[in-house]
Amino acid sequence: MSTIPERFQEPLQFAAKALMDLLRAEVPEDERLVQKGLILFRQGLVYQLRFEGDQITATVQDVTPAKVRLDLDFIHLSECSCPADGFCRHQLAVFLQLLSQTNSVSAWVEEWRKPLKEKKVAKELGIQKAKDLLMVAGRQQPNYDRWMASFNESFHTIMEENSTPKPYVISELYKVFTRRWKATAPFEQEWKLLYLLVGHVFTFNKMMEFSVRLGHSTEMVKRYYVQHFYEMTDDISDIIDKLSVHSLPFAFDEFIEKLKEDSSDLLTTPFDLEYERAQLYRLLWTKFFKKKEWYAEEIKKLRNIEEKNFPIIVGITHLYFLQRDDEMTLQFLNVPDEQMTPYILYWIERLSLQKEWKRMGPYVEAYIKKLSGYLALSTNYYEKLSYVRHVMKMIQPFCSEANRQDLYEKALIETLPYSYSDYEIMLFDNQAFDKWTDLQAFMDYDIEMLHTNRLKTIEKVDPSLLLPLYHQSVQHHIAQKGRDHYREAVRQMKKLRTLYKKLKQQDEWEFYLEALLEKTKRLRAFQEECKRGKLIDA
Structure with missing residues (x-):
């Protein structure tokens, strides 16, 4: 057995941690990959392990032998001769062979599977707590403060009570918590919709605050549970649309006003998903909080907050927009x-x-x-x-x-090159052929890439518009060098000659040809292609 050189020991520990992130125990494909890699390793099918310079190579005896090159600094860039995409079982088997010389392979595998086990335990515990809460809660009657107290109790019991959950456990606990509070919704459809709306806004705010308190980074949130913030936003939008179909009962007024007060937490919580929380705030104020006198009150409230993060600025701008105060709105924009x-x-x-x-x-x-x-x-x-x-x-x-x-058109110009297709069609349909040819030159498209029918149409209308494109193409091919490019350049030059003749500008052609030949006199192969193409005398 080869002994791992000291220079590889620290990178190996780094690679072991990187693989924890690259492979996910909850993903069935990754679970199968680890199982297969373990089998290859434990059956002793890794051999010819070599350390050469900064390279680690080995062969894995599978159905057919696989040649592996392991990159410990960037484990995901490792290579294998097998046809599998990405990190494969052969690369994992070689990694485990290396790891076995300095650490316990079983300990690494156990640590890798730990998040999956913890998620399962958390889910089972959360479900049990949710059942206990349901036994004493029953259906919620219309009372905003009692709703909020119930949401808070459930959140604390399911999400917070026993320990500080790891980020990979949050999603399972969130699902249990959400099912729990939804299960106690009122029976009446209108009240049920309002209850769901209040519950989702509470949960969005509470999950933000919880994430900040746990110190979860943006990367952690996006990896493990950001999708739930998107789901809540979609659910809130759907609920508001359903509530907006009919006039809301007067009994809703107190609930709506209290929800309005809580909505500003979407802007003030120092959470990284700035666009998403500002968007949810705008959605609520556009479609649900519609009393005009509320806009001025909310603007004053937000302006009095000392630390104005960007979502607060967006919120203030939106309220001016709803007031139809375009002058103030545009000042912010x-x-x-x-x-x-x-x-x-x-x-x-x-x-x-x-x-x-x-x-x-x-x-x-x-x-x-x-x-x-x-x-x-x-x-x-x-x-x-x-x-x-x-x-x-x-x-x-x-x-x-x-x-x-x-x-x-200005928008199309400002967004080039991403708007090229739309702008090209618009210019051609409007017969703005001068702008069309300028666009092709700006995009640096070779004329041979352009649609032949378009070129024929422009040639009939004004052949001179095509001259810059052919000149650009000739220069491009000469600069590329090589016989194939020189032949293409000569072909484009012949087309140029035809265009100059059609325009009765043969003198211009002769002047151009003479200058080009002088400039390229050291390019013997190009000069030969010009002779073969009969652009100059042999």
């Missing part, structure tokens, strides 16, 4: 910071749904000014592409109804 940009689309969408085209213009203009800077903050191309498509879909109705195609 027009600040140089790009942080407000993703929030503006909600207000544009609201105005579009209400067909308030006159009011909508300044919002669209403010939004377009921020798009380019906002897109630059992300490095994910496909995420930006999807966002731009949604943006154009949102502003298109206004641009059509208000006859503001100038704004639509």
Whole structure:
């Protein structure tokens, strides 16, 4: 058996921790992978283990031998000759072989499975506590304070009472808690909907506060239980829509007013999901808290909070929007910071749904000014592409109804290259062929990539518009070097010659050709291709 060199011992411990995160015991595929890796290791099928430089290689005797290269610094970048995607059983078997020389493999596997066992225990304990609470609770009668007391008691008993739960246990406890408080909802449909609404808002706030108190990082929250915040937001939206179908009973007024007071916790809790909690706050105030006198009271309340985090600023801006105070709203939107940009689309969408085209213009203009800077903050191309498509879909109705195609085009320009397809179609359909060719040059698209029918149409209308594209293509292929590129360059030059002739600008062609040949006189292969193409005499 090879002895692991000292230089690999610390990276091995690092890799052991990394695999704890890479492989999840609750994921069936990962559980099977660990089982298979253990079998290969325990059957002694790992051999030819070698340490060369910073490389670790080995062979694993499976149905066919698999060659493994293990990277302890970045374990997920390890390689195997087998066809499996990602980290495979052979790589795990080699890792376990290494680990067995310094640590207990059984201890690592037990630690890896610990979250799954803890989740199971927490779930069973939570269910038992929920049953005990149900035995004494019964159905809730309409009383806001008693509802809140019941929610608090259930949350404390199920989520907090016995220990400080690990982040991977939170999801199971949340599910038990949610089933528990929902089970005591009133029978009457309207009261039941209101009870569910209050319960979800309470839970959203309580889960935020709980997460902060436990010190869970954003990464922990997103990995283990962020989906529940999204679920709650969706449920709240659905409930409000159902309640909005009919006029609400006067008996709801006290409940709505108290829920309104609690809603500001969505903005003030120092929790990282800023967009999600600000969005939920806007949803509640847009669709449920509709008394006009409340807007001014809430603005005053939020303005008096000493530490104004960004969700509070969004909340204040939204309340001005609901007051139809566009001057104040736009003051907040027009600040140089790009942080407000993703929030503006909600207000544009609201105005579009209400067909308030006159009011909508300044919002669209403010939004377009921020798009380019906002897109630059992300490095994910496909995420930006999807966002731009949604943006154009949102502003298109206004641009059509208000006859503001100038704004639509400005938005397309500001969001290039992600808006290329829409902008290209618009320019061609409008026969703005000069802008169309400028767009292709800006995108640095080779002319051979462009649709032949489009090029033929432009050539009939104005051949001179295509000259820059052919010149760009020739330069591109010459710069790439190689016979294939030189041949393509010559082919494009022949097309250029035809265009100059059609434009009766043969002198311009001759001047261009002479200058190009002088510039490329050291490129013998290119000069030869020009002779073969009969652009110059042999």
